[in-house]
Structures are given as C-alpha cells and as structure tokens.
Amino acid sequence: MTFNPPKRLLMGPGPSDVNPRVSLALAKPIIGHLDPAFLQLMDEVQAMLRVLFNTENRLTIPVSGTGSAGMEAIFVNLLEPGDKIIIGVHGVFGTRMVDLAKRCGAEVIEIHAEWGTALNPDDIEKAAIDHPDAKALALVHAETSTGVLQDIEPISQIAKKHDLLLMLDAVTSLAGVPVLLDEWGVDACYSGTQKCLSCPPGLAPVSFSDRAVSVLQSRKTRVQSWYFDMNMVASYWTGGNRAYHHTAPINMNYALHEALCLVLEEGVETRFLRHREMSQRLWTGLSRLGFEPLVDEAVRLPQLNAVTLPESIDEAAIRKRLLTDFNIEIGAGLGPLAGKIWRIGLMGDSCTSAHVDALLAALTECLEA
Numbered sequence: 001m002t003f004n005p006p007k008r009l010l011m012g013p014g015p016s017d018v019n020p021r022v023s024l025a026l027a028k029p030i031i032g033h034l035d036p037a038f039l040q041l042m043d044e045v046q047a048m049l050r051v052l053f054n055t056e057n058r059l060t061i062p063v064s065g066t067g068s069a070g071m072e073a074i075f076v077n078l079l080e081p082g083d084k085i086i087i088g089v090h091g092v093f094g095t096r097m098v099d100l101a102k103r104c105g106a107e108v109i110e111i112h113a114e115w116g117t118a119l120n121p122d123d124i125e126k127a128a129i130d131h132p133d134a135k136a137l138a139l140v141h142a143e144t145s146t147g148v149l150q151d152i153e154p155i156s157q158i159a160k161k162h163d164l165l166l167m168l169d170a171v172t173s174l175a176g177v178p179v180l181l182d183e184w185g186v187d188a189c190y191s192g193t194q195k196c197l198s199c200p201p202g203l204a205p206v207s208f209s210d211r212a213v214s215v216l217q218s219r220k221t222r223v224q225s226w227y228f229d230m231n232m233v234a235s236y237w238t239g240g241n242r243a244y245h246h247t248a249p250i251n252m253n254y255a256l257h258e259a260l261c262l263v264l265e266e267g268v269e270t271r272f273l274r275h276r277e278m279s280q281r282l283w284t285g286l287s288r289l290g291f292e293p294l295v296d297e298a299v300r301l302p303q304l305n306a307v308t309l310p311e312s313i314d315e316a317a318i319r320k321r322l323l324t325d326f327n328i329e330i331g332a333g334l335g336p337l338a339g340k341i342w343r344i345g346l347m348g349d350s351c352t353s354a355h356v357d358a359l360l361a362a363l364t365e366c367l368e369a
Contacts, residue, residue, distance in 0.1 A: 008323070009355055012331035013144050013304060014172070015194035015201055016347035017355075018255075022199055025258035026251050033248045041257055042237060042248075048260035052174055052268065053189065053207045055181040059230065061237040062203040062256055064249055067171040067192025070204030071100060073228040074167055074188040077208075077216040078136060081105030086127045086164070088119040088139035088155075091146045092334050093169055097138050104224065109134065115336055116146050116306065118299045121154040128162040136165035136187075142173035145334045147295045147306035147343065149177060156184040165212060171195060174205065175263050176275050176303040176347060187212040193252075196275070196303055198348030199259035202252040275302040278351045282344065285360040289367060294341050303351065305344040306337075315339060318366045326362040 010017050031038050042061075049060050063073045075097070079085060083106045087097050090113035101108050109127050113119045119139060128134060137159045142149055152168070159166040168189040170179050176196035181189055187209040194201035208216070208230065216223070216230055223229040227246065236245040263271060279302035283293065286307060294306035309315050315332070319342070322328045331343035346355065 007327060009326075009328045009358060010345070010350050011355055011359055012329045012345050013343045014192070014345060014347065016196070016198045016345060016350040018198055018200060019259070019262055019349050021262060022255050022258045025254040026200070028251065028254050030250050033250060034242060034244065038248075038250065038253075039242060041253060045253060045257050045260065046237070048257075048264060049205050049207070051264065052260070053170075053179055053181045053205070054183065055207055055209075057181065057207045057209055058238060059213055059234055060205070060207040061233070062193070062205050062253065063190075063228065063233070064202075064246065065204055066194070066201045067190065067204050068096070069228070070171070070190025070192065070206045071096065071169065072225065073204070073206055073230065074190050074208070074212075075100045075104055075138075076223055076225045076228055077230045078165060078167065078188055078212060079104040079106045080219055080221050082107070083136070084109065084131055084134045085136040085138060086111060086124065086131065086134050087137075088113070088124065088150075090117060090119055090148060090150075091115055091140065091143035093140045093143060093145060093171070095335075097140070097169070101138070116148065116294045117296075118148055118150050119155070121158060124155055125158050128158055128164065132162070134162070134164060136167055138167035138169075140169040141179065142170065142177065142301050142304065144172045144304055144343070146337065147293075147301045147304045148299050149173070149301040150299070152180075152184050152186075156186070160185055165215065172301070172304055172347075175268070175271060177272055177301070178268075181207055181209075193256055193259065195345075196271075196347045196351075197256070197259045197263065198350070199255050200252065202249055203256050275346060275351050278346045278353065278356055279303070279305060281353060282346060282356045282360075285356065289360070289363060294337075303345060303347045305346065306333075307342040307344060309340060309342065315342060318363070321366050322359075322362055326358070328359055328362055330359070
C-alpha cells in the first residue's frame with residue numbers, strides 16, 4: 001500500500017520543514033547525470049553554495065550523502081595514517097570527528113569543554129604548542145547536541161599561526177548564522193541540507209580551499225574511500241570536460257537548487273535575523289513557563305535551543321504527547337544530557353512565529369495536564 005506519512009511540525013534537531021517549492025522540485029522529470037541541462041544546474045548550485053559559505057573556493061560542491069558523508073569526505077581526503085590532528089570536543093559531533101579521524105589512522109589530540117559551553121581557545125593554543133607536528137585542527141561550529149555556537153575567529157588565528165589545516169563542521173550553522181570560510185581561513189568545511197537549508201536530507205555541501213586541494217592531490221597514500229575520493233569527484237563537478245564518477249542524486253540536486261534559490265531570495269542577512277528573532281520569541285515564552293536555557297546567551301545558537309528540564313517533568317512523556325496529540329516533533333538530549341534537556345529546532349522553514357506559538361500553546365496544555 002502507498003505510504004502516507006503524518007503531517008508534522010518539525011521542531012527537533014533536524015530535519016526541518018520543507019518549502020512546497022522544494023517538494024515540487026523533487027517531483028520534476030529526471031534527466032541524465034551528464035545531461036547538459038543538469039551540468040548547468042550543477043554549476044548554479046556551486047555558485048550559490050559559494051555565496052552561503054562566503055568563499056571563492058573552486059571545489060565547493062554537494063557530496064552525495066547526508067551531513068555525515070560530508071564529514072567523512074573531508075577527513076578521509078585530508079588525513080593519512082600517522083597524521084596528527086587536534087580536535088575540539090564539547091558535544092556528540094566532536095566525538096564523531098574523533099572516531100572518524102582514528103578510523104583514518106590519525107593520531108588524535110582531544111581538547112574538551114563541558115557540554116553546553118564553548119571551547120576555550122587557550123586550550124587549543126596550548127595543544128598546538130605542545131604538538132608542533134600536528135597537521136590539522138577540527139571543530140564544530142554549531143554543536144547540534146548542545147546548542148552552542150563556537151566563535152571561530154580566535155581559533156582561526158591559532159590555526160594560521162601554527163600552520164594547521166582548519167576543518168569545520170557547519171551542518172547546523174549554514175544558512176542560519178554567518179559562515180565565513182575565506183575570512184576565517186577555513187580549509188575544509190561540511191554541512192547538510194536538512195537543517196537551515198530546509199531541504200530533505202541526502203546531500204552534504206562541502207568546500208575545500210586551494211591549500212586543502214593541494215594536500216589531497218599530494219597524498220602519499222590513496223584515499224581510503226573510493227566514493228568520497230575528491231580527486232575523482234572533483235573531475236565530475238568541476239572543469240570543462242566532466243568525467244563520470246557516480247550517478248548523482250538528480251532530483252535531490254533539483255531540491256537543493258530550489259532551496260538555495262529560496263535562501264538567496266530572502267536574503268542571507270534577513271534569514272539570520274529571522275532565526276535570532278524567533279529564538280528570542282521562543283525563549284520569552286519558555287521563560288514564562290518556567291524553563292531555562294542550557295547555554296549562556298553569549299554562545300547560544302538561535303536555530304537549536306537547548307532547554308534544561310526540572311526533575312519533576314517526565315520529559316519523554318511530554319515529547320510523546322507533543323508528537324501524538326499535537327503533531328509537533330522536538331528532540332531529546334544526547335549523551336550526558338539525555339533526559340536533562342530538550343532540543344528545540346528553529347531552522348529554515350521551521351523558523352516561524354506560527355511554529356513557536358503552536359509549540360508554546362501545546363507545551364502549556366501538556367504542563368497543565
């Protein structure tokens with residue numbers, strides 16, 4: 001039988017609600033992955049991604065796969081066995097970076113901060129001084145598990161000073177807050193489509209600086225992944241003579257193209273302001289209900305709001321009722337924050353006053369019950 005999914009308000013850590021124009025783009029007629037019309041769309045997608053990443057990087061493309069595929073793509077291309085990398089860990093996605101780097105055969109120096117707080121640049125500087133042979137520095141810009149927005153500017157200066165490749169997770173930050181690859185000197189960055197871009201999951205925008213491209217082109221060992229080997233993937237996405245590598249997800253690229261058009265039509269600064277204003281609206285309402293934020297306002301991410309919960313609340317029961325009775329999805333805590341917080345997403349098309357007001361009304365009813 002045909003599957004008919006329920007209609008939800010998606011206010012968790014992702015995916016976010018999808019604009020009808022993006023849904024219509026998915027349903028457009030499929031064409032070949034080397035069709036001249038599709039090659040033109042590929043060029044336009046790359047150009048729009050460069051605007052959002054604030055970069056001139058030529059190798060700026062959507063990898064076929066979700067945000068985790070983007071993470072894998074930059075790690076397996078830039079790390080070789082025996083390389084040393086410094087990784088900032090203050091949430092789930094920093095720990096995933098550590099896991100992946102070790103799978104690449106790299107030696108990992110972990111810099112930790114308490115979950116719900118930002119990394120201390122002084123700790124990173126000390127690690128760079130203690131390990132002058134380190135090749136790279138990796139960290140998460142917007143930690144989805146905690147709602148922390150990391151200030152990249154001081155850390156980028158450390159990477160430049162110690163000649164470290166700077167690798168950045170921008171899965172939740174892209175199109176929600178500024179991502180400034182060239183200004184920060186980021187060498188490799190990855191994101192996902194299902195967060196603030198409000199596109200279905202399935203593609204991972206990535207960007208490699210010219211320095212990063214030189215590193216991956218001069219490797220001593222072959223990239224451990226055939227599918228994510230950028231030396232081959234780049235020949236399909238860039239250049240005048242496109243060489244077949246794999247069959248790209250055609251309709252997902254239609255959807256990403258339309259989602260990027262929507263972002264640029266709104267204007268990136270206007271979009272950033274909308275995320276900040278809706279987060280303020282949410283916190284005003286949550287405060288009236290007695291909830292408090294996990295994250296200090298100075299490093300709080302507007303599109304992913306971590307709400308601390310009193311022990312008297314059965315958080316799982318309320319989340320379940322929000323879903324079953326009100327068709328509203330919010331996220332639970334992960335790792336050491338499991339059962340202690342909710343993660344409320346206000347991303348892209350899920351970042352509206354109607355979403356905020358519906359959630360606050362539903363929460364009020366749940367709490368009264």
